[in-house]
Amino acid sequence: MVLSSASQRVASAYYKRLRSDELGTGFGIVLAEHILRERYPGHMVSLIPADTALQAGWALSADDGRHRKGQGSLSGRKQRLACFFEVWKPGEPSRVFPADFRGNHSTPASAHRQLADSSARVEAVHIGPWNRTPCMAFSTALDTERPITVYALEASGSDRPLGPPSGNLDRRVESRNEFPGIDRPDPRGGPAENVPGFHIEPENGEWFQRVLAHTAMAGLAAFTGDGEVASGYLTEGQGKKYFSAFAHSVTGSIRNVHGEEFFGLPFTGTDHVFRLGDNRLDAFSGIPKYLFDLVEERKVEQYRREVHARMAEWSEKPVIWDERWGGPVSRHPDGSVLAIRPLHRST
Template identity: 60%
Template sequence: MADVLNGLVQTTNVSVRSNSELVGEVESAAAKDDRRREEKLGKAGPLRRKPKLSPILEGADDLQLTPWDILHTLARALTLTRRGSARGLAEHWGSLKYSHALTDEGKGLRGHMRLSAEARGIAAASYKRIQSEELGIGFGLALAEHIMRRRKPDHMVSIVHADTALRAGWALTSGDKGPRSGYQHRPLYFVEAWKPGEPSLVLPVDCRGNHGNAARSHQQLAAGTARVESVHIGPWNLTPCLMFSTELNTKRPLTVHAVQAPGTGGRLGPLSGNLDQRVEQRNNIPFIHPPTADGEPAESLPGFHIRPKDTEWFQRVLAHTAAAEAAAFSGDGKAASQYLTERQGSRYFSAFVHAATGSVRDVEWKFLGTKFVGTEHIFRSNRERVEVFSGVAESFFNLVGQGEVEQYRREVYARRSEWPDRVWWDEKWGGPVSLRRDGSVLAIRPLALCSSDCRDS
């Protein structure tokens, strides 16, 4: 087990491919899919896609990350997804099953990250599908954060689950109340660059993974051009978007293929006068509204349009959803539910949970001299029991718990340089610790190392 935990903090290169050749291959895959759909479905066949793609120049080199970086990113991303019946255990614990899945080539920084022998040996097709899907989210969002921070170095960057945010204004599935779109093409996440007192920049993000080859990634990125096209923020057809496909090849190091749809939109403003104001659930008609031409009304298109008059409301939606995620990551469903509308899952996170599966915010630890509050999970990693702690800085949680979103964001922004993203082996804790700029922490250690005096270390 010691070797596995040591591997979680080893910095390794992650290969990123983003160039004009890739853009051409994605466009070719999209054209091929459109021809197939037209032959099968006729006029209704081809999908509406982003009309112009380009490389992501900022990400066109290797990233240096640790496996624990990826799992922390994935854990935060899964927190509000309601992917299964594990509400009490917290959705983010699902990331822990990949603790043995990632490794390097045994060459430190000169090597590249790849699937471990254990992960490569999995035969069950259903598990491999979930593995590629979830690891694709982890790697894609890690690169999305990297890109946004290079573009907006003086901003904070938040990741929000797209379906959870969109449900504040639209019914997405048959289980949602309200006029349902029936439109199945949606991005997986939103990445928001924000700074107190300034408008936010929000980009739809689609991130997938596969166990195939580069050709399969081209197909996934082509499908992503239709998913990100379904959301327009601000003026019609100007929303920039990011698309990623992680190739988890069993014989070679993994590669993240990345393209973007450039644009000058995606701005949320004018600024909300008070982010603490509760988000009202809306029943928006699920259509995108192109501008009129020659005085003739334009035909509405299926999708989700945050028009200029809606951007203040959607700014609050994203801020509240991110606050709910922080609370849920700490194990406090009641605190999370106050920020969510009924369709977003307010009842889901506030409902009674059986003690055997409950996730409760009742644990405190100190890292780098700061107290963090959160929840813990004990599980077996192969044959050995380990303990995992997830939480946020106590001062941040106090604000989240009291509904003070405005002050919470100001505090997070002001203290962002105190704990830049880092992963380290904490001797007092006895294992890997990942600390993010948003004040969230994820830590793991063998259970045998636990002792009562560690809580005040």
């Protein structure tokens, strides 16, 4: 198939936008995690997709079974923030930071517009008292003629923990049907105005802390390829049925690799084969077997104690070249590993 010059330009612009979005997200996540670890030494930092977390309590679209008549869905997916960062330590209440990331191949003016858009996204989520939520927004400029530049905005908020220590993160998350909206106080003392958004009231802090912890555990289980375990951490509104349903072999992944050893520990997880140009690569994703046992048994509190105890050790060498494996191995402080190597054809 031969594309016309106009079609080629459209395709090129599409892939350029795709790359800028992906790289902008990557650079933003790395910078945000670095800032939070420096700011809160001795704490773990977990990244949780905002849509998945919010779906535990709010209907995000008219297709959601909890959608109320006359409620009207919130603004589209493109208008919702990217993620939450949970800064946590076992036995303590969490600190939560809404964050959003953008990227572009254009001028600083484009970054300014992106930051303005991201500001609206992060300000649509309030945790605790009105207008006291710390949040961050990042825009990465990928100019081929200049150094990569990351523009950032931050609202410091009150740095208030999410709520009292849960004491039992092992308890299942109950699904809720909250009405979306934020009550904005009238500076003149009149009635509050309800504006679009999500508000986690102070009395719901313990519940939302469990939502974040369980959503992170579901992501960890999915990273190993075990959809059944992941579904056990999710509510119906979060898509529990999609993880427990049959998955086609082209799109699904199965936890089918056991005993693979990295950093002196046996791992369990899944592997994928993909192409990079003319080369075929083998990628393994998983976590140490003893940690997966805790994830599978829904022992969230014990899992968090274990990874926090080894946080400093696992942060020392986040990337190594493993001669036995035959390629680079990247380790995250939560114990998860991504390993990649060339896949040689048999002769």
